[in-house]
Amino acid sequence: MAREGYQDRLTELRGDVVTMASIVLDQYEAAVEVLDSGDPAEAQRVIGDDQVLNDWYLDIESDCVELIALQQPVATDLRFIASSFKIVTDLERVGDLATNLARYGRDAGAEPLSPVEVGPIATEAGAMVEDAMDAYATEDPDAAREVAARDDDLDDQCRAASEAVVRELLTTTDPGMGMDMDPGDVESTLAGVSHALLTIRDLERVGDHAVNICARTLYMVENDDALIY
Amino acid sequence: MSNTDNSLIEFGVTGSETEQTPETGTLTEDTQSIISTRGLDVWYGDDHALQDVDMDIPKNRVTAIIGPSGCGKSTFLRCLNRMNDMVETARIEGEVRFNGTNVYDDDVDAIALRRQIGMVFQHPNPFPKSIYDNVAYGLRVQDKPVNDEIIETALRRAALWDEVEGQLDKSARDLSGGQQQRLCIARAIAVDPDVVLMDEPASALDPVATSKIEDLIEELAEEYTVVIVTHNMQQAARISDKTAVFLTGGKLAEFDDTQKIFENPESQRVEDYITGKFG
Numbered sequence: 488m489a490r491e492g493y494q495d496r497l498t499e500l501r502g503d504v505v506t507m508a509s510i511v512l513d514q515y516e517a518a519v520e521v522l523d524s525g526d527p528a529e530a531q532r533v534i535g536d537d538q539v540l541n542d543w544y545l546d547i548e549s550d551c552v553e554l555i556a557l558q559q560p561v562a563t564d565l566r567f568i569a570s571s572f573k574i575v576t577d578l579e580r581v582g583d584l585a586t587n588l589a590r591y592g593r594d595a596g597a598e599p600l601s602p603v604e605v606g607p608i609a610t611e612a613g614a615m616v617e618d619a620m621d622a623y624a625t626e627d628p629d630a631a632r633e634v635a636a637r638d639d640d641l642d643d644q645c646r647a648a649s650e651a652v653v654r655e656l657l658t659t660t661d662p663g664m665g666m667d668m669d670p671g672d673v674e675s676t677l678a679g680v681s682h683a684l685l686t687i688r689d690l691e692r693v694g695d696h697a698v699n700i701c702a703r704t705l706y707m708v709e710n711d712d713a714l715i716y
Numbered sequence: 717m718s719n720t721d722n723s724l725i726e727f728g729v730t731g732s733e734t735e736q737t738p739e740t741g742t743l744t745e746d747t748q749s750i751i752s753t754r755g756l757d758v759w760y761g762d763d764h765a766l767q768d769v770d771m772d773i774p775k776n777r778v779t780a781i782i783g784p785s786g787c788g789k790s791t792f793l794r795c796l797n798r799m800n801d802m803v804e805t806a807r808i809e810g811e812v813r814f815n816g817t818n819v820y821d822d823d824v825d826a827i828a829l830r831r832q833i834g835m836v837f838q839h840p841n842p843f844p845k846s847i848y849d850n851v852a853y854g855l856r857v858q859d860k861p862v863n864d865e866i867i868e869t870a871l872r873r874a875a876l877w878d879e880v881e882g883q884l885d886k887s888a889r890d891l892s893g894g895q896q897q898r899l900c901i902a903r904a905i906a907v908d909p910d911v912v913l914m915d916e917p918a919s920a921l922d923p924v925a926t927s928k929i930e931d932l933i934e935e936l937a938e939e940y941t942v943v944i945v946t947h948n949m950q951q952a953a954r955i956s957d958k959t960a961v962f963l964t965g966g967k968l969a970e971f972d973d974t975q976k977i978f979e980n981p982e983s984q985r986v987e988d989y990i991t992g993k994f995g
Binding site for chain 1: 978981991993
């Protein structure tokens with residue numbers, strides 16, 4: 488095998504992306520627990536540790552640029568580096584969304600965010616990211632397509648959950664549209680609804696990032712850019 | 717072999733519009749080919765240097781030929797304008813059709829062929845004459861008129877005019893290596909060929925001179941067909957529309973759009989070669 492040092496760098500890059508993904512998933516799972524517990528200390532830890540992910544992101548991005556500049560990769564190598572370069576951006580965004588979720592959970596405290604149980608949605612969105620990264624790590628195009636196909640169902644669940652939140656709001660405030668409510672209760676209700684809708688939106692975005700990872704994986708493995716464009 | 721006027725004049729037949737597949741190197745899109753090879757084999761003595769090469773070279777495009785040392789890429793290039801005729805041990809079978817006519821037909825004049833399919837070599841080889849006389853050389857050999865306008869046009873097309881204007885009496889040998897190479901290109905295009913063959917034209921040049929040659933090649937493709945052999949894969953990727961990959965044994969492994977070759981080649985052996993896993 489020629490260019491062994493270069494091949495070692497590619498192997499290293501793949502390992503770094505997978506490691507970053509495992510940190511992202513740890514952060515995400517912790518944030519989902521905060522949604523349930525409202526634990527402010529854990530929320531703060533998640534938010535603070537996001538810097539670790541940002542550092543991983545910048546390091547991997549720098550490695551990709553260096554490989555492109557110095558090694559002039561082509562064919563499979565080029566697609567692998569280009570895909571990894573894009574995938575770490577998606578992972579970094581999932582990390583950002585995890586900090587959002589931690590904040591929503593912290594601000595809501597021990598009170599439930601909404602009448603909607605977002606746990607299954609959160610679990611599925613996280614599982615999609617995990618499975619997408621497995622497809623990347625094992626270069627499995629069928630697995631990537633299977634994960635991407637699950638996004639429609641996740642979107643449906645998110646839409647139904649958002650509608651349930653709004654329906655609950657209308658039920659709570661009807662018939663006086665909140666005019667006869669205690670001002671403190673109004674603020675509390677609005678904050679709860681707002682957090683609930685933002686939570687659902689961010690979980691749906693986590694699923695979108697999983698699809699992006701699948702799209703880049705398919706391009707990497709099969710030069711299939713159908714999911715990208 | 718005849719040396720009559722009827723030979724190359726009849727090359728005015730339009731090229732074939734055929735389909736290309738990566739395996740054979742023929743065209744799939746509606747691209748007009750100017751040179752087509754079919755079943756091309758070359759031997760140097762017992763050495764089988766090229767094996768059964770089918771390739772359609774598109775008109776007014778840059779076609780790059782890459783491959784490891786000894787793969788036959790320069791041999792292929794030299795077949796296109798019969799430069800291999802000068803190699804005593806060379807034996808050639810198969811066809812090289814230029815605008816439809818097999819250049820190896822008995823009635824084809826090789827000298828006339830080389831006026832229509834010019835060549836630029838690895839090392840700049842200007843004649844020990846003035847810049848003006850170098851450019852005028854091919855025209856004078858053909859008894860064609862030479863005037864300042866023709867010389868200026870050739871030098872402009874070769875992106876050299878701005879650097880030599882007012883000093884055309886200067887010896888060509890006083891130019892830098894990059895300038896000498898562009899002068900050789902000017903000399904080649906002064907006789908208005910259809911095709912310019914280039915055998916590693918920038919390999920002896922520094923990066924700045926190389927980039928000027930590369931810019932020039934892209935511009936030349938607006939009026940000429942360029943076929944370039946290069947060891948520099950990045951150069952092939954930068955400047956060519958089509959890339960042919962020859963691997964060991966003188967076989968054409970793949971011929972396709974350059975982006976396809978460098979992003980997703982069909983052949984695993986080509987993939988291994990361009991990613992540096994062998995060769």
